[in-house]
Amino acid sequence: MSNELSDAAQRAQHYLENVGKRRVAPDSISIRALDELSGPLPETGEEAELVIADLDRLGSPATVASAGGRYFGFVVGSGLPVALAANWLAGSWNQNVAMEVMSPVGSRLERVALGWIRDVLALPSESQGAFVTGDTLANFTALAAARHEVLRKVGYDVESQGMSRAPSVTVLVGNEVHVSVLRAISLLGLGRDRVVRLPVDEQGRMQVDQLPSVSGPTIVCTQVGNVNTGTSDPVREISRRVHPSGAWVHVDGAFGLWARVSPGRRAQIDGVEEADSWALDCHKWLNVPYDSGAVFVRNSDALRAAMAAGPAAYLPSGGEGDRMEFTPEMSRRARGVDVWAALRYLGRSGLADLVERCCAHARLFADRLTAAGFHVLNDVELNQVLVSFGSDAVTRAVISAIQQEGTCWCGGTVWHGTTAMRISVSSWATTETDVERSVEAMIRVAKELVPD
Ligand SMILES: Cc1ncc(COP(=O)(O)O)c(C=O)c1O
Structure with a gap:
């Protein structure tokens, strides 16, 4: 096998094994480091292994960890390993x-x-x-x-x-x-x-x-x-x-x-x-x-x-x-x-489990956040949860803080005139522990912004 292929496979394996341990949004240092990938097209070509090494060294840290279990932005799947x-x-x-x-x-x-x-x-x-x-x-x-x-x-x-x-x-x-x-x-x-x-x-x-x-x-x-x-x-x-x-x-x-x-x-x-x-x-x-x-x-x-x-x-x-x-x-x-x-890997029952698991996790988010005193704006019928943390300004501040904090990532929306955080549970990789960790971060961040 060409070295660059086995090297890339090893790097990918390492990335995926660790994606659940890192912050979800990349930090600003990693984003700034992307400048190293820019610059003029080299006059002469470079070694394939060097190209892949730079891609991993600079590219991997600047990814959004949506391949892990705590990315709840937009509606994004994670890529089942068998499909990858x-x-x-x-x-x-x-x-x-x-x-x-x-x-x-x-x-x-x-x-x-x-x-x-x-x-x-x-x-x-x-x-x-x-x-x-x-x-x-x-x-x-x-x-x-x-x-x-x-x-x-x-x-x-x-x-x-x-x-x-x-x-x-x-x-x-x-x-x-x-x-x-x-x-x-x-x-x-x-x-x-x-x-x-x-x-x-x-x-x-x-x-x-x-x-x-x-x-x-x-x-x-x-x-x-x-x-x-x-x-x-x-x-x-x-x-x-x-x-x-x-x-x-x-x-x-x-x-x-x-x-x-x-x-x-x-x-x-x-x-x-x-x-x-x-x-x-x-x-x-x-x-x-x-x-x-x-x-x-x-x-x-x-x-x-x-x-x-x-x-x-x-x-x-x-x-x-x-x-x-x-x-x-x-x-x-x-x-x-x-x-x-x-589809072959999941079969009918695996597919149904995947859907049910995501819906159950969405329900868990809604229950925990409601119990903590926050307002869930939608009937949680599927995998989507809309939550308000108070005024629109406070909710916007919580969304921004949670994105910075790094435990998980959620975006925002406006529902019937009220600003809400959107939680979309669409990843096969999300576990109950991921949900609990994310809820804990959300509650902590919200309480820091608006102490009781
Ligand atoms: C209802 C609906 N339609 C269309 C789209 C667009 O899908 P895509 O970005 O895959 O083209 C989305 C994306 O979230 C969606 O939720």
Whole structure:
């Protein structure tokens, strides 16, 4: 083996063995030391081992320790070791999964892994999909298929004719829509300021009784797993209301869709199988290495038509395994390999355990912080907790202090006008001890800022 490969593997092992012992956010000295990685491109090349050694010496200390168990920022997974190992192997294969002929193994594993996800999430068996970089691109891909289909139904071919003369498309979203959906809407020329925003209840769920009657080309964007509260829109009722008029229902389920793997939580995320398309992340709750998302569309013809590229003499015509037919990209890394490994390692029961463990840890955070006298703002249904430590200014100060203190890392948000700390438990690596240590730090930091 080349020395740099075994050297990097050893360094990675050392990093991961120690990631739980260090502070979560890097310290300012490590960040300043990154300057050493800058500078002009060397005139002559350097030894591979030296390149890797510098990367580790300067890069590793400046990472955010999200591979450990006490990172609760945004919604971030940790990377299961088995998925990371598969990712390394797949990296050494260096496969391009644009077409089956370019990587029989990459294409096969992509299809197998997509089939397993479809199965474990109980999505319709006829839906087809692909792996993309993440949920943002999954939303974009699904909504491109939606745009194709609602316009096709009124006799308009948007892929060849463009948007300038297209019939108007109504896009309905809940007031709590994730910004990535709005980004997809703007990229697709549907106009982010033209969306109709529907009211939501106090936990952020779309209110079905506020749905207007729809007609003509219409797309309804629902959400499963609100980024603040973790709650989900009632997708079944929404689908049943709008489907008779021919509307397309999309589900943005970045992390929340994974809750379907737990039999105890199926009812909570009920009815999503009635939608037309689904976007989700694998790098969040499935804990595969970044970046990794997946898209599924019930009407695979619509997806294929939306993603179609012109024929090119050098490209073989599309076969079942040619996933470039289903994504905006052509060349792609073999994301299916990491996902396949994670799913095979966990199995159905391991997946359900992972989800349940994260939810139980979120509950523990909420209980401990409530018992300490702080205010949990959301119904903790899933893995998200919003907590206020007093006034907005105090909560902001606690968030900043906890990030500096280093035991754990949480970000902030504003929920119904109140500043809150967001705790998102999404890592396979989080243990009860991690939660207790983090709660202890939060309470200590908050009490230092506002003594009783
Ligand atoms: C509901 C929802 N949609 C979309 C996204 C964007 O996902 P990504 O950053 O993987 O593209 C997120 C990220 O947290 C999310 O929670």
